[in-house]
Amino acid sequence: MPRVLIVEDEPLVVDVLETALRREGFANVVSAQRGRQAIARSAREPFDVAILDISLADISGFEVAVALRKQNPDIAILFLTARKSLADKLMGFGVGGDDYVTKPFNPLEVVARVRALLRRGNALARPANRTYDFGRFQVHADQGRLVVEGRDVPVPAREFKLLAFLASHRDTVFSATDIYKAVWGEEPISSADQNTVSVHIYRLRNRIEREPSHPEYLVGIHGLGYKLVRPISLAAEANQPPRSRAHHQRSAAR
Structure with missing residues (x-):
């Protein structure tokens, strides 16, 4: 209560x-x-x-x-x-x-x-002690680690806090205002504060995306905000039964 x-x-x-x-x-x-x-x-x-x-x-x-x-x-x-x-x-x-x-x-x-x-x-609210797997990269929230394609990628503390926040609410759109309040811990007063969010999003895309200019994971929703997602191809593969995934992988290798 x-x-x-x-x-x-x-x-x-x-x-x-x-x-x-x-x-x-x-x-x-x-x-x-x-x-x-x-x-x-x-x-x-x-x-x-x-x-x-x-x-x-x-x-x-x-x-x-x-x-x-x-x-x-x-x-x-x-x-x-x-x-x-x-x-x-x-x-x-x-x-x-x-x-x-x-x-x-x-x-x-x-x-x-x-x-x-x-x-x-x-x-x-963000759950603690969690690892969030997005296929290409993993966010180890409790350790403060970002691993991209098997390699540890250094991330400044504020950027990591933003990444962990979005990772813990995968597929949920947050406005720049809500992100600023969650990550910076205060109400944004000016447009410069909201632009700070955009700058951090830009930097994170350079760390996790194959093509930062065409993001697959950290996507923007026009007029609404940002969300962190798994690409549709990865999500579909994760939902396939093991036999179907194996067949798909053999077919792709031919």
Whole structure:
């Protein structure tokens, strides 16, 4: 059951949020009126989602977000605040926020956004200690190794994190925004951040593709994003029964 932390110094707002969340099935909801109290509570027990006000009595919600993210890199952070300026919104995303809702608010919308953050967190989570085999190359996620046609290929840490993320979600399309958040751990603020993803994709293609300009494995879907796939020919061969594969290989050798 997901655990939700509400950091808010207005009792009425806390009551509205707790009521809405519990009515929608969130049984584990905890609140803190002060930022330091929230940080201390999070240090004792993990939370899946934090709903943060910015204007708290002791420290700002921005400081709380930074501390919570350090304690738990996977926590989803939703800012719920009366501060509506673009500068505040950019600051919220810049310190690790995943969503930003301004007051006054509809509690059902907040619950819906919490659910969306949890779904996205589940989608982006990467299983550990796995090897992903794409035929031409293997991604050893737990060892940080890329092996292409039997040879170890050095890969910088960030590029490997991107490769392992896509490998663990084979055939799933991710936008540049989702990739940036999963691999760099923060919200992209500018087009330059999204271009960073494109540059890393380009470099990875040069490492794993036979013809990087015509990728078979790390493919782009126009207007949607990128995904890592096994070429259709390899997938079809893997699905053949052993006798059929042997016959196919003998025929090809003639």
